[in-house]
Amino acid sequence: MSSGIAxxxxxxRTLCVALSVLLLQVxxxxxxxxxxxxxxGVCGTTVGVPSAPEGAQVxxxxxxxxxxxxxxxxxxxxxxxxxxxHLSDDQFGQVMPKDGNVYLGAPGAVLDGRRLNxxxxxxxxxxVVIRGLTIRGxxxxxxxxxxxxxxxxxxxxxxxxxxxNDGAAMMTGSGQRVIGNCLRNNGQYGINAYRAGGGxxxxxxxxxxxTGNNTGDWETKIPGCGCSGGAKFWAVNRAxxxxxxxxxxxxxxxxxxxxxxxxxxxxxxxxxNxxxxLFYEISYNLELIGNTFRRNALVQGRNRAAKGDSFPVAxxxxxxxxxxxRLPARTSHIDIRGNxxxxxxxxxxxxxxxxxxxxxxxxxxxLSCTALVSPLSTCSDPGIATAPLYDDCRWKTQRVxxxxxxxxxxxxxxxxxxxxxxxAVLSNYGTFPAWSPYRGNVISEAITFRQDNRWYENQYxxxxxxxxxxxxxxxxxxxxxxxxxxxxxxxxxxxxVTC
Numbered sequence: 001m002s003s004g005i006a007x008x009x010x011x012x013r014t015l016c017v018a019l020s021v022l023l024l025q026v027x028x029x030x031x032x033x034x035x036x037x038x039x040x041g042v043c044g045t046t047v048g049v050p051s052a053p054e055g056a057q058v059x060x061x062x063x064x065x066x067x068x069x070x071x072x073x074x075x076x077x078x079x080x081x082x083x084x085x086h087l088s089d090d091q092f093g094q095v096m097p098k099d100g101n102v103y104l105g106a107p108g109a110v111l112d113g114r115r116l117n118x119x120x121x122x123x124x125x126x127x128v129v130i131r132g133l134t135i136r137g138x139x140x141x142x143x144x145x146x147x148x149x150x151x152x153x154x155x156x157x158x159x160x161x162x163x164x165n166d167g168a169a170m171m172t173g174s175g176q177r178v179i180g181n182c183l184r185n186n187g188q189y190g191i192n193a194y195r196a197g198g199g200x201x202x203x204x205x206x207x208x209x210x211t212g213n214n215t216g217d218w219e220t221k222i223p224g225c226g227c228s229g230g231a232k233f234w235a236v237n238r239a240x241x242x243x244x245x246x247x248x249x250x251x252x253x254x255x256x257x258x259x260x261x262x263x264x265x266x267x268x269x270x271x272x273n274x275x276x277x278l279f280y281e282i283s284y285n286l287e288l289i290g291n292t293f294r295r296n297a298l299v300q301g302r303n304r305a306a307k308g309d310s311f312p313v314a315x316x317x318x319x320x321x322x323x324x325x326r327l328p329a330r331t332s333h334i335d336i337r338g339n340x341x342x343x344x345x346x347x348x349x350x351x352x353x354x355x356x357x358x359x360x361x362x363x364x365x366x367l368s369c370t371a372l373v374s375p376l377s378t379c380s381d382p383g384i385a386t387a388p389l390y391d392d393c394r395w396k397t398q399r400v401x402x403x404x405x406x407x408x409x410x411x412x413x414x415x416x417x418x419x420x421x422x423x424a425v426l427s428n429y430g431t432f433p434a435w436s437p438y439r440g441n442v443i444s445e446a447i448t449f450r451q452d453n454r455w456y457e458n459q460y461x462x463x464x465x466x467x468x469x470x471x472x473x474x475x476x477x478x479x480x481x482x483x484x485x486x487x488x489x490x491x492x493x494x495x496x497v498t499c
Contacts, residue, residue: 039269039292041209041245043182047159048107048132052079056104061085065095065111074125075100080133082108091139093117094149097125105133105160113138113146113165122149124173129156140167142218143192143227148173151195157181166216168192174200180207183230187216190249191231198235198259205231205241214250224364226281229255230273238262238329246270246277253296255279256286259371262329266290274299277344281319282356282365282395285329288316288336293344301345302415310471312424315344319351322451323399327371334400341407347423347464350453352397354430354443359384359393362432370395381435390437397425398451408461422474424467425453425487444469449484458491 052058057076059065061083068078080103087093094117097103103121105111111120111133120135121128130147138146147162147170148155154175161182162169168189170178183190190210193200214228230249233239233256246253246268253273256263260283268291270277277296280286293315301313316336323333341347355362358369358379369376372392379393409421427444430436447453448469466480466487467473475485477493490499 039245039247039271041182041211041247042159042180042207043161043184043209043211045182046107047105047134047161047182048109049079049104050107052106053077053104056102059085064088066093069095069097069101072098072101074098075102077102077104079104080106080109080111082106084110084112086112086114087117087120089116091116091118094119094122096123097121097128097152098123099125100127101125102129102131103133104129104131107132110134110136112136115139119144119149120146124150124152126153127155128152129158130160131156131158132160134161134163135169136162136164138165138167140165140187142167142188143194145169145171145189145192146186147171148176151200162186162190169213171195172200172203175202177204178206178208179204181209183208183210183213185212185215187214188218188227189213189229189232193232193236193239194234200235201237203233203236203239205239205244207243209245209247210253211245211248212250217250219251226255226257226364229253229279231255232257233260233263235259236261236263239264241265242267244268247272249273251275252279253277255281256283257281258365258368259283261285261324261327261371262331263287264289264330268292269294271295273297276300276314276317278316279319280317280321280334282368282370283321284324284327284371285331286321286334287331288334288339290338292340292342294342295344297345298413301420305415305417305419310419312346312349312419312422312426312467312471314346314349314422314424315341316348317351318349318397318400320353320356320395320397322396324371332399336400336402337404339405341405341409343409343413345413345420347407347421348402349423349467350397350400350425350447352395352427352443352447354427354438355432355436357384357394357436357438360433360436369393384435385437394438394443396451397447398453400453402455403457406459406461407464409464411463421462422465422467423455423480424471426467426470426473428470441469455487456489456491458488460491460493464493 056079145168151173153173156177158179166187172193190213210230218228229252266289271294296315325332358376430439466475
């Protein structure tokens, strides 16, 4: 019987080596192809609907679109003729669509807020379509959007240029479709997927170029606000983010923050963002598949390294987020597979703050609890120290699978100071508050060894290093693969594949 087990083990090792060689060959080929092919965006292309559809109202520059909307029935189609269109001469000049209204722009049609109006399209009307317009110069307020200001449901925002506005280019409502837009150089966000009270669901963000946003540098103005990014998602259930070009944002590229669930992020090019390419924070159940991450977090990484900060700044930062089988979703993991990571500051960091949990003074999302517990006051002494609250009061970084990815970087990167080119799974030493059951090394041990976080079948190029348990513990590839960590089984380092 023991000889049979040995034979089967040898067979599995042989298969693993063969698969790994094949993965290495595919990784080399796909890496070369991705490096040769530059990303293509929609900014700089001509947008617009060439002619007015039958039955549409033609709106010439100088016509009051607000009044035309007010005195027309729901479901009316408006075609804005070429030229620059304005709203009324006060900050609250705005278009207030009715259910089913359609707003089309001819090539060259511009809706200009003149640094005067706060929002372009407001109200909570449903099934509104906005297509082919250039929308610019609006004074959107902090955390507010210029388009779909009031998070109306099932809007379609397609083929527009929304640029050079304050605040966010747009808000979102449930069922919103954001397709093929240029969202650039807005003061805070390209997309702010937020609705007061939560409850957003079923978003499609596809084929957009999201670039240069957060011109207001909000993280400097309000340190720790978490109020910037190319796109920010709050308490969204199910989102498909597919085929976008997310680049050169002044902060994070894509940021999901607070009880998001069931995200598919696939086939995007995410590059040259000053901070993380993707920040997935206190959220659940994600598929991150087939994306290209290039040169992300270089600004943030160099700044922190210059200050002597040893935290592993990453291209993909998974913070207190994990797979949760109890929440309905397309996966019960955070599944990171088939991506290319090239010349980012570092790779992937899995982090869990031992002091951040429901009802803790250290929780920066102070009014929020996990998706598993309500109300947050339930998470208090002494009940939090026992099941099920001991597990359910924490946003746990768990069930994260990192596999079949290619990671490459140049070890001579400017400003590295031995703090770039790292992969990490770690926590801090829990200290606060005094009644916390997570003090000491409880969470660093859990995230590293007991929460099913695994790397395997990846391919590495460059002098990668690994961090486990805490920021002071830096490992070589051999140490990372050996006991007690046993990570990156059947992964390749350079040309060598270790199974």
